[in-house]
Amino acid sequence: MKEKLDLLLVDDETIVLQRLKPALTKIGCTVETFGDAKEALRRIDEKVFDIVVTDIMMADVNGIELLEYIQKKSNRTKVIMITGYATEALAREAMGKGAFDIIAKPFRPDDLRNMIARAAAALGFKEKIRV
Amino acid sequence: MANITAVGPYEEDLKPPVKNHRIAWDDVDRKLIERPSFSFRLQLILGFLLLFFLSMATIIGSMAAILQIQNKLRFVQATERFLFEIEQARRWEKNYFLYGTNLTDAAESASNAKILLSQNLKAYQEIAVQLAEQIVRNLDDYQNLLNELSLLDRRSPSGDLAKKHEIEIELRKKGAGMVEIAASLARTEENSMNDLLNLIQRIPIYALVAYLLLFLYVIYFLSQRFMKRLNSLVNSTQRIASGDFSPIIPVRKTRDEFTTVSVAINKMMEELDSRQRAMVESHKLKAIGTLTAGVAHELNNPINNIMLTAYSLLEEYEELSKEDMLEMINDLIKEADRSRSIVRNLLDFARESESVSELLDLGVLVKETLKLASNQIRVSDVNVDITVQPNLPQIRGDQQKLKQVFLNIILNAVDAVQKQGEIKIDVEQADSYGFLAVNILDNGCGIPDHILPYIFDPFFTAKKPGKGSGLGLSVSHGIVNIHGGKIHVESEEGKYTRFTVLIPTAEMPADISQI
Numbered sequence: 093m094k095e096k097l098d099l100l101l102v103d104d105e106t107i108v109l110q111r112l113k114p115a116l117t118k119i120g121c122t123v124e125t126f127g128d129a130k131e132a133l134r135r136i137d138e139k140v141f142d143i144v145v146t147d148i149m150m151a152d153v154n155g156i157e158l159l160e161y162i163q164k165k166s167n168r169t170k171v172i173m174i175t176g177y178a179t180e181a182l183a184r185e186a187m188g189k190g191a192f193d194i195i196a197k198p199f200r201p202d203d204l205r206n207m208i209a210r211a212a213a214a215l216g217f218k219e220k221i222r223v
Numbered sequence: 224m225a226n227i228t229a230v231g232p233y234e235e236d237l238k239p240p241v242k243n244h245r246i247a248w249d250d251v252d253r254k255l256i257e258r259p260s261f262s263f264r265l266q267l268i269l270g271f272l273l274l275f276f277l278s279m280a281t282i283i284g285s286m287a288a289i290l291q292i293q294n295k296l297r298f299v300q301a302t303e304r305f306l307f308e309i310e311q312a313r314r315w316e317k318n319y320f321l322y323g324t325n326l327t328d329a330a331e332s333a334s335n336a337k338i339l340l341s342q343n344l345k346a347y348q349e350i351a352v353q354l355a356e357q358i359v360r361n362l363d364d365y366q367n368l369l370n371e372l373s374l375l376d377r378r379s380p381s382g383d384l385a386k387k388h389e390i391e392i393e394l395r396k397k398g399a400g401m402v403e404i405a406a407s408l409a410r411t412e413e414n415s416m417n418d419l420l421n422l423i424q425r426i427p428i429y430a431l432v433a434y435l436l437l438f439l440y441v442i443y444f445l446s447q448r449f450m451k452r453l454n455s456l457v458n459s460t461q462r463i464a465s466g467d468f469s470p471i472i473p474v475r476k477t478r479d480e481f482t483t484v485s486v487a488i489n490k491m492m493e494e495l496d497s498r499q500r501a502m503v504e505s506h507k508l509k510a511i512g513t514l515t516a517g518v519a520h521e522l523n524n525p526i527n528n529i530m531l532t533a534y535s536l537l538e539e540y541e542e543l544s545k546e547d548m549l550e551m552i553n554d555l556i557k558e559a560d561r562s563r564s565i566v567r568n569l570l571d572f573a574r575e576s577e578s579v580s581e582l583l584d585l586g587v588l589v590k591e592t593l594k595l596a597s598n599q600i601r602v603s604d605v606n607v608d609i610t611v612q613p614n615l616p617q618i619r620g621d622q623q624k625l626k627q628v629f630l631n632i633i634l635n636a637v638d639a640v641q642k643q644g645e646i647k648i649d650v651e652q653a654d655s656y657g658f659l660a661v662n663i664l665d666n667g668c669g670i671p672d673h674i675l676p677y678i679f680d681p682f683f684t685a686k687k688p689g690k691g692s693g694l695g696l697s698v699s700h701g702i703v704n705i706h707g708g709k710i711h712v713e714s715e716e717g718k719y720t721r722f723t724v725l726i727p728t729a730e731m732p733a734d735i736s737q738i
Contacts, residue, residue: 105524107554111531114539149520149601176523198527201534 097212098139101125102132102146102158103174112145115201116208129153133161140166143192143211145204148175148182159189170211172204248493251470252486261477263449270441277437281430288423294346295416301343302409306402308336309362313398316369320391326376330369337362350408358404365397452481459488467704468496499701506698507627511573513634514595518569521598525558525565532558568595571623572630578621582729585618585659586611586650592629593648596637603637605644612651615659619729620706628699628710632663632722635695639667639720653725658708664721670714678712 099121101112109125116123121143126132129150136144136158144162148155159171170192175182183194192211195204315329340347340362347355372390375383459471470489532554536543543551572595593600593609600607636646646665653660670678679700696710703710707727714720 105528107528107558108531110554111528111535115531115535154604176520176527197523198530201531201538 097121097143097208097215097217098141099123099208100132100135100141100144100146102129102144102150102155103127104129104147104150108147108174112201112204116205119205119208121208129155129158132158136162136165141169142215142217143170143172143208145172145174145208148173148186156186156189159186159191163190168215170214172207172211174199248470248489251472252489255471255473255482255486255489256478258473258476258478258482260479262479263445264480266445266448266479270445273441274434274437277430277433281426285423285426288419288426292416292419292423295412295419298343298346299409299412299416301339301346302405302412305336305339305343306405306409308332308339309398309401309405312336312365312369313402316394316398319372320387326369326373330366330373333362333366333369337366347408350411354404354408358401358408361397361401361404365394365401368394368397448479452479456481456484456488459485463488463492463495465704468492468499503624503627503698503701506631506695507573510627510630510634510695511569513599514569514572514630516598518565518598520602521565522562525561528558529555529562572626578624580619580621582617582619583622583625584615585661585726586615588622588625589629589648589650589661592626592633595626595630596633599634599637600646603640603644605637605640605646607633607646607648609648610650612649615650615652616728616730618659618706618726620726621702624702625706625726628702628724629661629663631695631699632724636663636665636667636720636722639669640665641667655725657730658725658727661724661726662721663724664719666719669716669718669720670712671716675712675714679710 097120099116101109101116101123102125103109104127106127109127113123113125124135124141126135129146130152132146133153141162144158146155146158155173155175159173162169162171171190173186173191173194174197175194176197186194192214193207195207309332312329312332315325315332318325319329340359344355344359347358368390372387372394375386375390455471455474462469470492471485532551536548536551568591590609590611593607633646633648637644640646644665644667646663648664649660649662651660651662652658679696700710703724703726708725711723711725712720713723
């Protein structure tokens with residue numbers, strides 16, 4: 093088994109990427125970030141990630157489409173959705189489509205870390221991730 | 224393809240209407256009522272009185288004519304009796320000259336004639352004074368001659384034949400003269416009687432014709448006045464239906480029963496006008512509701528950025544270089560600014576403010592509106608393309624209200640298109656001189672032909688219950704109307720919808736200081 097958790101972070105807010113990359117690297121993740129969902133899709137074609145954290149509302153490709161695309165590639169990948177507009181319907185749709193969990197903006201780094209720890213646990217990375 | 228245009232009452236000349244929307248309603252009502260009354264009741268009464276007097280005149284005229292005929296008849300009869308007596312006298316007179324008898328009878332007949340003449344003298348004098356005097360003189364002469372004759376007879380019954388002959392000739396002359404004059408008088412009277420009879424025969428025919436003409440005039444006059452009032456009321460109601468709530472202003476110098484209706488309509492319009500204002504306000508609140516959901520989303524992004532940056536600062540305070548820290552602090556400031564502008568944008572739109580008419584750049588205004596709707600646009604994943612023709616003249620209007628119009632149309636378009644739909648907005652010089660056009664074209668579901676004519680009606684909505692108030696376009700129409708512009712919509716079901724909003728440029732004087 094791998095040492096580190098491969099994590100893909102997709103959000104069109106660059107500050108989110110800038111701040112979360114070190115914050116998640118600190119807990120033992122290898123973090124790749126994309127501000128453009130289309131580029132993220134191309135990367136998903138090349139590599140299977142353990143965890144994908146993606147914004148739902150994005151230009152061009154939205155988070156739900158990304159989720160569906162990932163699930164076609166690998167059913168192992170846990171997808172965490174970020175939403176700035178947490179409506180019940182959207183949450184239901186994402187959960188129905190097999191998202192691991194949903195996190196609403198604004199959130200603290202620890203909120204996401206805890207969620208990632210749970211996802212890692214579900215993947216069997218129990219020891220590696222410390223929050 | 225079908226299209227429909229909603230325009231104000233001044234469509235034909237495309238001039239921005241000079242409207243004073245905060246009218247002194249009481250003043251108009253007072254002006255309506257203060258006019259002197261010329262009611263339809265009064266007009267009817269006058270018409271009937273005229274007919275009554277005409278009938279009276281006819282009847283009195285006829286009666287006078289009949290009375291006159293009666294008098295003339297009596298006169299003719301009297302004249303005939305007079306003539307009879309005279310002729311009788313002349314017959315006796317002839318007997319006397321032939322046989323020497325009946326002279327006293329002649330005198331008696333002559334004096335009978337004298338009595339008859341004195342009875343009718345007045346009437347004769349009325350017809351012809353000279354003839355009357357002549358006949359009186361003739362009769363007196365005649366009687367004198369007869370007296371002379373009887374005196375002569377008494378003196379010498381068979382003497383002085385020459386004198387008798389002389390008297391005889393004189394008697395004949397006088398007698399014939401009297402007969403002639405009396406007959407001519409009788410003839411004159413008969414003729415005038417015949418004239419009167421003719422007149423009396425014709426009076427009913429003349430009267431009928433006069434009645435008919437008067438009837439026609441009264442009917443025409445009244446119905447014309449009546450229809451004019453009705454038509455102007457119908458026009459007013461149509462004006463109201465098109466959203467123009469300006470009051471009915473007195474046109475005529477007099478008032479009538481319809482004035483009451485006009486005053487009532489003005490009352491209703493005053494009410495409608497204030498309701499319309501309330502409606503515009505309530506619709507704005509609804510739009511704010513829609514926007515708030517989007518703003519909540521939009522606001523979450525900078526807040527999230529601030530939160531993540533602040534936590535990063537907190538966690539890595541010791542390890543961070545000065546440059547990194549400075550970058551983070553700048554991010555914090557930038558994101559705080561971003562939050563502020565999002566909130567300010569919404570508040571600018573939401574703020575309850577008195578209407579202000581100012582010079583505006585329509586392109587900038589539409590772009591700002593687009594920014595307001597940007598979250599809805601992002602959520603719906605719609606592509607919006609805006610082109611603003613350079614160097615457009617400015618317009619004059621109420622920024623908030625105009626934004627409400629464009630926001631409403633843009634949000635409708637966002638609703639109408641599927642994901643990845645296209646909305647194309649063009650701000651350009653309109654075909655009609657002095658107007659700018661904002662074209663908002665979407666490739667959405669379109670508007671079915673059968674509902675197209677109703678989309679500007681208040682409370683009409685094609686959306687599901689609870690989704691639309693049905694006020695948006697009606698309110699937009701009202702706002703555009705006030706600005707002297709018009710809204711035009713063109714649509715093909717399943718293909719596209721194009722809204723065109725025409726707004727007059729500021730060069731055209733439009734008094735909208737009191738929108």
